Amino acid sequence: MAVSHLQCKECKAEYPLEALYVCERCFGPLEVAYDHSRTSRDIGELRRRIQGGPQNIWRYADFLPLAGGPPGPSGRLASRVGLPAGCTPLIRADRLAAALGLREVWVKNDAANPTHSFKDRVVSVAVTRARELGFETIACASTGNLANSVAAHGAALGLESYVFIPADLEEQKVLATGVYGTKLVGVKGNYDDVNRLCTELCAERDWAFVNINLRPYYAEGSKTLAFEIAEQLGWELPDRCIVPIASGSLFTKIAAGFREWAEIGLLDGEQPRMNGAQAEGCSPVASAFADGHDVCRPVKPNTIAKSLAIGNPADGPYALELARRSGGSIDAVSDEEIRAGIRLLAQTTGVFTETAGGVTTAVLAKLAARGEIDPDERVVLVITGEGLKTLDAVRGTFETRTIEPTLEAFEAGVTATAAV
């Protein structure tokens, strides 16, 4: 495999491929480094190998941090092991594009993953690596989607799991976690409090916290979104991607995926502009972008977009660098705009997204209204989660007409009101 070592993003110190996440020299975050010198430069062969792989993220195993390759008796059978993620639809959204005065908009619908969010990608990679390293218990600090995914992966693979969530999380996300038989812990506080507790706990327990001590591996899973988008566009790059930002990890890793493939020669052309999307009620990265800062000042979140409610975004500085370097931006939208975004996406594409997708769609609408997107651009909107998980966001936004089961009642009660 091409995976080589862990490396500090700040001081470049190197570490072995273990459950490490912080540089002991400078406290910077560690990330996975690859040596692609032995990866085939026969692009046709490389593409055929990927296309001949399983219908999930393990088709990209050459670019993921697994020492033993994809799980299962063979790569071809990897789709039968655990809870495989990925290969979600990329939908051409012409009605959405028309509504915004654009020509080419694609929706990457990652709600079509096993637990209905992109988190299955990162958890698949982290948990598979955790098993390689010999861990028997997996755990996470979560805003909800990660909780669903860790609990489900634990169940699928027969690993014990502990899931820590803010005690006030949406009921749908709590129920969709507990059902898998995980040990669910509600923490009185916000996500940042949960995260701090888990970071302390991580030092005390021999557990694989997927987004703490396994974080370098976990984060790599997000690259598969970029790989899929490029493959689904016929091995081409989009001109622009709109991506939600919580910690900033997904945003930066999608760009890293495009870059990695361009370096290998799998993709040509300019790297896409990267636009980050945050909710105004938790917008430390958008605020830092607007103010020209290169670090984020933490905030106390207050937004309906709870899956993005990280007030202290660890990858914030890298998200800022990326947005500026790629010619993109990081914007924030209000809770009202988020609700409107959910409706706009649902009513023009048939895709019902959770609040995070409302944030992303609302930022696309905002950029289009500001005239920042050239109508000839090919834009990809990354929808990370499922609308059924945040039903409160659409409650009360439409009316159901109740009638007696007669034709007269229908004519009088529905046709008449519909005409108003």
Place this chain on the structure above:
Amino acid sequence: MTVLVKIPTQLRAATGGEAEAEADGATVQEVLDDLFARHDELRARISDDDGTLRRFVNVYLAGEDIRFLDGLATPVVDGAELTILPAVAGG
């Protein structure tokens, strides 16, 4: 004021393996300076050349991020607990 500083595992090599250390001072900065005076290596690991904390270092006083307080100038009370932790992404 004497404060109990909790040292993360990644920094314990710089404190001779200690997980906790007592340090004195009236503010977070003074407490850290006192700690650095005894464990010089710690200073280089978590602060930049100009003395400010590196951007991936989080410091909590009684569980609250000091950036929500007065930062390094935040006053401390006797017996308070100061926790140093790395920033972690996730969600």
